[in-house]
Amino acid sequence: MIRRPLRPLARILPARMRGENTAAIERENLRQRHEQMRDKARLRAEGRLLVLGLLFFCAFVTIGGRMATMASSPAEEPQAAAAGSPIISQRADITDREGRLLATNIDTYALYAQPPQMIDPEHSARELARIFPELDEEELLADFTGPRRFLWIRRTLSPEQRQAVFDIGDPGLLFGPREMRLYPNGPIAAHILGGASYGREGVSSAEVIGVAGVERQFDQYLRDPANEGAPLELSLDLSVQAALEDVLSNGMDFMNARGAAGILMDAHSGEIVAMASLPDFDPNNRPRPLTQGHPGDSPLFNRSVQGVYELGSVFKIFAVAQALELGLVNPQTMIETQGPLTWGRFRIRDMHHMPPEMTVSDVIVESSNVGTSRIAMMLGGERQRQFLDQLGLLEPTGVEMIEAPTGRPLLPANWSEISTMTISYGHGLSVSPLHLAAAYATIANGGRRVTPTLQHSATHPEGTRVMSEETAAQARSMLRQVVTQGTASLAEVEGYEVGGKTGSADKPKENGGGYYNDRTIGTFAGMFPASDPRYVIVITLDEPVETTGSQPRRTAGWTAVPVAAEVIRRTAPLLGMRPLVDDGGDAGVVLASQ
Incomplete structure (x- = not known):
């Protein structure tokens, strides 16, 4: 932009010849320049206020409309409107060749504590040590009264244990939902299945990962949502x-x-x-693995x-x-x-x-x-x-x-x-x-x-x-x-x-x-x-x-x-194999007693 000079020669020289005060010309030009700058600033500010007002108006309209929609909708989890398969977040089951369960998941809870919210740490420590004998009361009390703001107490709880902890009534003892890997047949096929544990953990969820056996070998498959929860079928026959x-x-x-x-x-x-x-x-x-010996x-x-x-x-x-x-x-x-x-x-x-x-x-x-x-x-x-x-x-x-x-x-x-x-x-x-x-x-x-x-x-x-x-x-x-x-x-x-x-x-x-x-x-x-x-x-x-x-x-x-x-x-009978017997006489006939 070309700015207008405050002392233009075209006006200064004639003014001097006439004996006029040239400073008045400079003051007049400076005043005009300030008025132009003021007008431009006012117009820019008015434009910004207009745009900001429009943005606030749109935001309030959008929020109000969304609130009205939510208020009028039923109280349930919204469902995805897009077509396609649902995402399966849990770990897939493992079955034998006949479809019988070898490994599955059950819903459970983890127990954690937030000491700043606890009302009676001594009572809570004493009751937790009673419910879980493997926990030490003195260590719990030290954790509850120390500088820690969060600590895990148990990764999994049975329904009876959860109710017992709930009965303690301390607001600093909290429960987090979990999925726990369950092997319904106990030690049967233990070395093949291997086992699972928790990976990344949060207060509201935990990642179940394989640690050995086929659980570890097929960990990616078992956790892949693209499989839509299809079980891993092994060649084993459970019986x-x-x-x-x-x-x-x-x-x-x-x-x-x-x-x-x-x-x-x-x-x-x-x-x-x-x-x-x-x-x-x-x-x-x-x-746990052995730390010494063969x-x-x-x-x-x-x-x-x-x-x-x-x-x-x-x-x-x-x-x-x-x-x-x-x-x-x-x-x-x-x-x-x-x-x-x-x-x-x-x-x-x-x-x-x-x-x-x-x-x-x-x-x-x-x-x-x-x-x-x-x-x-x-x-x-x-x-x-x-x-x-x-x-x-x-x-x-x-x-x-x-x-x-x-x-x-x-x-x-x-x-x-x-x-x-x-x-x-x-x-x-x-x-x-x-x-x-x-x-x-x-x-x-x-x-x-x-x-x-x-x-x-x-x-x-x-x-x-x-x-x-x-x-x-x-x-x-x-x-x-x-x-x-x-x-x-x-x-x-x-x-x-x-x-x-x-x-x-x-x-x-x-x-x-x-x-x-x-x-x-x-x-x-x-x-x-x-x-x-x-x-x-x-x-x-x-x-x-x-x-x-x-x-x-x-x-x-x-x-x-x-x-x-x-x-x-x-x-052999479980595999569907009939014994071969001689055709002569009754040599191969066995009468089962009543």
Whole structure:
């Protein structure tokens, strides 16, 4: 903007010539300038007041209209008018393959305190210590009378506890709504489910997050509103799981074992129908991890998935199956079993006296370490390693549990010739019981690799072929003979045609200095029915001792095998399997007493 000068020369010079006062011209111009500035400021202020008045008017009209609408509407929560699926905020349920609940949510309350609002802190502290014995009255009183303005007292309350706290009548004790994760079956499938806890917490809500097991593995799915609350369906069968855990617990007590693991798996799909680890826990009250001692002593430790052990003679069938597949032997090939077999300073012996020569089938039936070692020498270390890798025995199982990667097999640092021989009968390579179940499923289903899974599905991808159907059938025949003629005779369950192999492995010492003479891992790995297997079973007992005889017995034939037989006897009918009976006469007819 061009401003008008206060002393314009065009007026000053003529005024001087006329003898007029030029200062009057400057004062007049200054006055006019001030009047112009005043007028502009007035107009700007009037415009602003007009705009502000309009804004206030619109705001009051809007608020008044909204208040009128709310006053005339019913007293209920407004519903979204937009079409679409509602947002599901709670954690989804977990069910078994039949839709039975394994994990769900219940509404509860949390208890917190605001000390500045408390009327009688001493009375409140005393009553809370009475209602919750785990709380300390003196600590509560110190918190209530100290500088703290907020503190949590209990994350969850039962209805009875909430009423008792309400009866205290102190306005500084407040309740916050919560959803609590509930496992209605208690410790059943505890290691699979894992457990849940609270993440972010507020006074009016809390975030439930998985801390272990499938709760942690599928945490994102269970919390995803896009799933609209659809439950996570597992491959487990609740009734079979309960039966397995019951038999395994009784067997562990009867055999004086330190721990136990059991797996029942579909041989074709790899779906885990039941899987247990003992000792276990209640996920509704998940214990704290051990801070000292061996991790395997914790009830949180999953022996089926995390525990890796030398499992003994159950490995022998793998060496024989590979030799059959390569055409190096057939079931009737004679193998030298004269012992001991010497390799450097190592001596490989059999537990019992063996004849100088045995057929390949008899090597499995009689469980000859020497015979299996000689077959392994035909294979060589490199081919043995490749075959075991194809069976999935050299890497984590990949089952859908957060603990699965920790169950990594322990391989020899140098896969030497002596390692090849000892691995053939289950020493020198440590795997989990779940690894073993998957490998046996490959033999049971006709030679295709199986990947263990906890997800129930109508279809599963077909695994890669590891051995021919003929080789798998020959291996199954040998495993059947182990039950009918060999070390697993106590596994025979009338009507279900069981096949399998025992394994009794000495436990290595914790400091790495050899093996214990009186501590073993007893294992039975099998399948049923052996002629056309549908299911694979693995039972493992840690340090079992059978004491009903004159001498304590620790081998799997006396410890793990009877437990496996009872599991089959209890679970096969639950799986819809009818016992096979002879057609002749009334031999297969059983009359139930009234």
